[in-house]
Ligand code: GNR
């Protein structure tokens with residue numbers, strides 16, 4: 305397995321759009337395994353391939369506390385959404401910044417699993433938030449894009465400040 309480099313804002317590669325996976329083969333499963341390793345290593349609950357400079361519609365997630373619920377979704381589509389929730393979000397590509405974002409409360413998802421089989425699932429709470437956050441990445445959208453201009457500026461300043469502190 306290989307740890308992948310996670311791109312950080314304002315890297316323009318985070319604005320690329322991911323292409324659907326045409327065949328789920330061993331090369332795709334290798335990407336999935338490396339993404340899980342990278343996500344767990346970074347302490348994240350989700351990771352989109354775009355964040356590791358791979359322009360494919362691949363997402364890994366695990367919202368459990370003990371790495372017991374790995375979930376891989378390929379070519380995801382949200383087929384229904386219901387309600388609204390507001391929760392603080394963070395992002396491995398925007399370290400140190402946490403802001404509240406509005407998301408659908410419940411979603412139904414259709415995707416391929418790591419065997420290339422189609423499945424559907426319902427999600428709510430943090431898992432529903434995570435899926436929506438990761439699916440945004442696949443379209444080049446970051447969670448800060450959902451914030452007001454004022455909060456976007458505040459987030460950028462905070463990130464710059466944290467980066468300056470890393471250098472000293
Ligand atoms: O690790 C992560 N935590 C998180 C917390 C609240 C809402 C969304 C997330 S996803 C984030 C990992 C990440 O950046 N995925 O793209």
Ligand code: NI
Nearest residue numbers: 394395396397
């Ligand atoms: Ni993110």
